[in-house]
Amino acid sequence: MKIFMVGIGGIAMGNLAYMLKNQGHDVSGSDQNLYPPMSDKLVEWGLSPKSGYRKENVKGSDLVIIGNAISRGNPEVEEVLNTGMEYMSMAQAIGTFFLKNKKPIVISGTHGKTTTTFLTHWILESIGLKPGLFVGGIRKDGFPGFALGEGDYFVIEGDEYDSAFFDKSSKFLHYRPYYLAMNALDFDHADIFADLNAIKTMFKRLLNLVPSRGKVFYWKGSRNLVEITKDYKHAPVESFDLGDKNSIFKYEKGILSEIRTKTKLKPSLIGSHNYRNVEVATRICLEIAPQKRKEILEAVESFPGVKRRQENLFVSERSLLVEDFAHHPVAIQETIKAHKEAYPGYKIISLFEPRSATSHRNVFQDDFAKCFKGSDVSIVTEVFQVDKVNKSLRLNVKKLVKDIAKNTKKETLYAKDPKEIPILLKKILPKFQKEKVIILAMSNGAFGGIYPELKSLIESRESV
Template identity: 60%
Template structure:
C-alpha cells in the first residue's frame, strides 16, 4: 500500500511512518518545517519528505495519515477531502495496522505515562515476551519509542489529547485496551478541555472498552480516579498504592524495600516513580505469575530521556533535565531530586511552554509547587501571543506570590538567555554550597542546556 503522511515531522508520526515502511508499505510524507532529531531520523530511515504542503503531493496514494496538528485549509488535506481519498488519524492507523489480535496494554493518566509504558515494555522484553511498543519518548540507552514486537502483547502510551481535525476524542479510545493502567488524573490540556469533567468523560469511555477478561489497574491516591472507577464492574479492577500490606514496595527509614525487607535499587527517583514501578510490576505479575525475576528486570531499567535525566554530575554539582510542566509533576520532581540528593541546594528552572502551563488556569498552583526549591528561575511564557493577555499566566505576579507559600527565592527572567545570566549570578551566590540545577520544560528551553552544562562543568566550589 502507498501511504502518505501529512505532518511527518512529528516524533509519533515519524515513528509510525518507519513502522509502516518496516512491514512493507511504500511511505512518504510532508511537513512545513523539519527539525532534529526527527529530521535526522527520517533521513537515516531513507525518507525524503516534501518541504511544505502542496496538493500535488498526495496524488497517487492509497491512504493518507493526517497529523493532529493539521487543520482545514491545509492544501494537502483539502485535496484529500475533495478527491475522496481514504484518510486516517495517527491513532486510527496504529490500531488498524498494529493492534488487531494483540493483547494491548494501555498506560493512561496525566502523569507517568511515558516512563511506565517504557518500564512495562522493558520488563516484558527482559522476560522474553517480545512485546510491541509505541510511546512518545526515547530510553536513556537510545531505544526509540517503538518496536514491532513478535509476541502477543503490545504496550502503548494512552494519550488523552485529541486525535485529528475530524476526531476530537482522545487518542487512547482507538487503542483496544486489554489491560488498562490509570496512573493519575488531573486537569490538563486547557486548549482542548474546558474542565476536569470533560477529561473524566474521556477516561470513562476508555474504561468502557476493557473486555471482561481484561483487567484495570488504577492509583488509589487519585480522587478523580477513585470517582470514575468507584462503580466499575465490567472487568476485574485493582487499586494500587505503596506502603500498604498488599503493595510490592514500602518505604522504611528513607529506603525503598520489598515486603520481605530486601532493599530495592532503581535509577528512577521519587515516590511518583515508585508508584509507576509498583503498577508495572503488578501488571507483569498478572501476565507472568510464575516469573521470579521481575523485580530484577525493573531495577535495571535505564530510564527515559528528559525524565530526571542527569546531564552532568560531580561531587558537588549536578544538572538534571526533566519534562515536568504541570504543577503536580513539578512538585513531585523537585521532591524526588531533594530526596535523592540530600545536602544539595536545589535551583529549579522552569519554562511555561505547554498549552496549559502558559495559561492562567494554574496561577495559584504554580505559586505553591516550587516550595521544595531553595531558588527558582522562571521565564516569561513561551510564545506570549499564543493566548490573550487576560488568559495568560502572569509570571511577574507568580514570582511575587511564591514567597507567600515558601522560603524559595523566586527570580523572574524575560527569556531563556536572561535566565542563563541570572543563573550564573545565583551560582556565584552559592559558591560554598553543593548545588543541583533542575531544568523543567516540555520544549527546548531556548537551547540553553548545553551552555548550562559548560557553566556547571567549570564551576569551582569555594
C-alpha cells in the same frame, strides 16, 4: 498498501511511518518544517519526505494518515476531502495496523505515562516476551519510542490529547486496551478540555473499552480515579497505593524495597511518584508472567530510565544538573520533593519554563504559586511565545514570581527569556559555593537551548 502521511516530520508520525514501511507498506509523506533528527531519520529509513504541502502529493494513495497538528486549509487535506479518499488519524492508524488481535497494554494518566510505558516494555522484553512499543520519548540508552515486537503484547502510551481536527476524542480511545493502567488524573490540556469533567469523560470511555478478560490497574491515591472506577464492573479492577497491605513495594526515605523479600532496590527512578510508575508496571508484568517474579524485579532495577525525565546532565560530588519534563504543578511539586529526598542537604535551584498549552495559561496561576516548596531558589521565565496567548488567559509570570517568594520565603526571580538564566545563575551560584547544589531545569521544550551554558556554569564550580 500505498500510504501517505501528512505531517510526517513529527516524531510520532515519523516513527509510525517507519513501522508501516517495515510492515510492508509503500509509505511516503510531507511536512512544512522538516528538522533533524527526524528529517535525517526519514531519509535513513528510505522515506524521503516531501517538503511543503501540495495537493498533488496525495494523488494515488490508498490511505492518507493526517497528523494531529494538521488543520483544515492544508492543500493535501482539502484534496483528500474533495476527492473522497480514505483517511484516518495517527491514533486510528496505530490501532488499525498494529493492535488488532493483540493484547494492548495501555498506560494512561496525566503524569508518568512515558516512563511507565518504557518501563513496562523494558520488563517484558527482559523476560523474553518481545512486546511491541509506541511511546513519545527516547530511553536514556538511546532506544527509540517504537518497536514492532512479536507475539501477543503491545505496550503503548495512552495519550489523552485529541486525535485530529476531524476527531476530537482522545488518542487512547483507538488503542483497544486489554490491560489498562491509570496512574493519575488531574486537569490538563486547557487548550482542548473545558474542565476536569471533560477529561474524566474521556477516561470513562477508555475504561469502558477494557474486555472482561482484561484488567484495570489504577492508583487509588487519586480521588478522580476512585470516582470513575467505583461503579465499573466489566473487567477485574486492581488498585494500588503507598502503604497498602497488598503493595509489591514500599517507598520510605527515598528507598524502594520489595515487601515480600525485603530486597532493597536501586532503580534509576527517584520519588514517590515514580514508585507509582514502578508499582503499576510490575503489577502488569506479574499479571502476565507471575512465574518470572525474580527476573521482573531484576529488570526494574536495571531500567535505564527515559531521556528528559530526571536526566542527569552533569554529576559530581557537590553538583548536579538535572533536566526534567515537569510542566504541570503536580509534576513540579513531586520532582522537587523527589530530589529533596534523594539528595538530603543539597540546595535546590529550580528553573521553570511555562511552555505547554496549559502551563502558559492562567488556569494554574494559584497552583504554580504553591508547588515550589522545597526549592531554595526559583527562577521562572516568561511564557514561551507570549504573543500567542491572549492576555486575559495568559499566566501572569511576574505575579507568580512574587507569590512563589511569598509562599516559599526563598529567593525567586523572573527571567524575560531563558537566555537570562545563565546570567542570573552567575550571581546566585557563588552564594552556595560551600554547599552541594542541584540545578533542576523543568520544561516540556528546549528551554531556549541553555543546557550547554548551564553545564559549563555548574562545571566551573568544581574548579573553584
